[in-house]
Amino acid sequence: MVTGSEADRNRILVLDTAAGRLAGRVAAELSGRLPADTEVVAAAVAPEGPGEGVLRIEELSRVDFDVVILLEQDGVAGGPQSRNLETITRSASFVGAPVLLRWPVAGDADDAGGGLPGGVAERVTALSDQGLLQALLAQHHRLEGVLDALQEGIMLHDQHRQVLLFNRAAEKITGYAREQVLGRSCPEIFTPDGLCGSRCPFCHGENPQFAGSRYELSVTDARGEDRRLSLVSVPIDLYDGGLPGVLVSFRDVTEVSQLRRRLRQKDSFHGMVAISESMHEVFDTIRNLATSDYPVLITGESGTGKELAARAIHNESRRGAGPFVPVNCGALPENILESELFGHVRGAFTGAIRDKKGRFELADGGTLFLDEVGELSPAFQVKLLRVLEQKSFEPVGAERSVSVDVRIISATNRDLRKLVDEGSFRSDLFYRLAVVPVELPPLRRRREDLPVLVEQVLGGVRAETGKEIEGLDDAAMDTLYLHDWPGNVRELINVLQFASIRCPGRLIEPRHLPPELAAGRPSRPAAAGAPARRGKLDSRAVSRALEQTGGNKVKAARLLGVGRATLYRFLARHPLQ
Known part of the structure; x- marks a missing residue:
């Protein structure tokens, strides 16, 4: 039995796809011609019997070979040989065999006999006497040395996800020794989805024709520690195009990932995350408002986060410990809005069975947030202006005035200056509300914030659903960058929630996105x-x-x-x- 313990010996494997005795005779001939530190092993594909000097395939599992010589029966086209070669790769690990020699031999070459067929004898002589095998062995050892010198982990597996190559950096990063990995299934080692995180096309029996991909994911190493890896997987043809496989290179980016997380925490401001200069200018403005009680008007398109900004202004101010009371001015009819804002007394109107405090009174000592203030009717604008000027009001049906200490923050997605020019919004109310204007930029003008916004939203998805969505692959992320985001951050949240439902694995791909994004059609001109x-x-x-x-x-x-x-x-x- 051949073992993998003698690392100082060169090993050559001779395989016979015809399941005959030719492999044994070639191995015996080479053994007599090569130096003593070279071990030549013979094997037949089919397990009918080992024969003289021939080992069963099962006995070769997890043995490193430096060169593999494959004897293919001439005239047997396509299917049988391909299936035989597939059987070999599932049973033996050619980890140390970047060079595979393929010899077509005559159909009767495996008949009983003591000598080698002429063509095969000539090849054996050329390999041994002319030093070709020694050159191949030297080439292999140089390549092996190069792979082991790389800082990146390198792993190669076949279409059955059996690991065929695992360099020293891969051992260091994952904590698994080469002997623990070679010849085993990738998901058997890196549970539950394998090192690729189910990103390899062979994971689901798919067609191995793929362009490769770059992504990050988390794995548990042999020490039980969570590691963050950056991986690149590319398709590769094993053994001169005989079988498909995947080459995976990876780096440990755990510390980088932790640093990114700390930086993102610095880029978080009262629930808003951003790295863009435009949003950090907004954050600076909000901080500067902490020492005053001036009214603030927040403008921006729908979905840009105006209420979040209002809450941030409130939390940063001296009123942060007081109440924050929001009201949507555009969602209520005028008669109901008056009662909501100012309250009412019992019997003020049909259904008023008890006294009720309005939003102004509930916000006493804190902040009242008037959203969609641009939707107020001219008549109600007069009432609101009077309250802002006098800092008091009468609840509906009441004869007494109520004084309150309230800071007003209003918001709108409409152009109030234009409404003033058109006469539909009072200029005196506008100047009362817009002492300090704060404009929130649309998402299409701060696309650099997409990565941190995506991570924030997916963090919420993980907390709500329990699904371990790691993130988006490069193609899906590019799709987000292409989109014009008319619905801004609110639309992004909708898109990612939709994609997380459709995504069965850890990484969202373009096919998981809504159709209008997956098709790459911008929602409006860029x-x-x-x-x-x-x-x-x-x-x-x-x-x-x-x-x-x-x-x-x-x-x-x-x-x-x-x-x-x-x-x-x-x-x-x-x-x-």
Whole structure:
């Protein structure tokens, strides 16, 4: 029996797909010609019987070989040989065999006899006497040394996910010794989904024709510790195109991931996350408002997070320990809105069976948030203006006034200045509400925030559903960058919740996204100068953006939908004329 303990010996495996005795005779001939530190092993594919000098395939499991010589019966086309070769790879691990020699031999070459057929004898002589095998062995050992010198882990497995190669860096990163891994199934070692996280096309019996992918996922190493890995998987043809396989390279990015998490925590502000300069300018404005009680008007498109911003202003202020009371001015009819805001006394109208405090009184000592303030009727605008000026009001049906200490924060997705010009919104009320204006940028103008927003939303999905969604693959993330996001962050939340339901594994792919995103159709015309793909800037678009912004790189980056660092890196690599 051949064992894998003698690491200092060169090993050559001679395989006979015809299940005959030729492999044994070739092995015996080579053994007599090669140096003593070279071990030649013979095996037949079919298990009818070992024969003289021939080992069963099962006896070769997890043995490293430096060179494999495959004897293929000439004239047996396609199917049988392919199936035999597949049987071999499932039974034996050719970990140390980057070179596979394939010899077609005559159909009767395995007949009983003491000598070798002429063609085979010539090949054996050429391999041994002319030093070709020694050259192949030296080539293999150099390659093995290169793989073991790499800082990245390297793993190779076949279509049955049986591990065929595992370098030293892979041992260090995962904690598994090479002997523990070789010849075993990938998901058997890296439970439950394998090192690829079910991203390999062989995981589900799919067609192995794929372009490869780059992604991150978490695995548990041999020490029971959670590791964050960055992986690249690419298709590869094993043994001169005989069988498909997958080569996976990976790096340990656990510390980097932890650092990113800490940085993201710094980029979180009262539930809002962002790395974009435009949003951090908003955060700075909110911090500056902490020392005053001036009314604030928050503007921005629907779904940009105006209520979150209002809560942040409240929490940062001296009123943070007091109540925060929101009311949607556009969701209630005017007669009900008056009662909601100012309250009423018993008997004020049909159904008023008891006194009720209004939102103004409930917000006493805190903040009242008036959302969709642009929807107020002209008549109600007068009532609201009077309350803001006098800081008191009468509940519906009451004869007494109620004084309150309330800070007003209002919000709208409409252009109030335009409404003032049109005469549908009172200018005096506008100036009362908009002492400090805060504008929230739309998501399409801060696409660099997508990664941190995605992680925040998926964190909520994991907490709510228990599904271990790791994130999005590169193609799905690029799809998000392409989309114009008319619904802003609210739409992003909807998209990711939809995708998490459809995703059976750990990584969301384009096919899991809503149809309008998966098809790559923008919801409306893209902003001028916006890049087609994340990080894929072109000189014409950059030049146009710089012209439009008068050379201001910060504004140009914002127009292009990328971060400043991305634009600076592009300009460093591609100087513009």
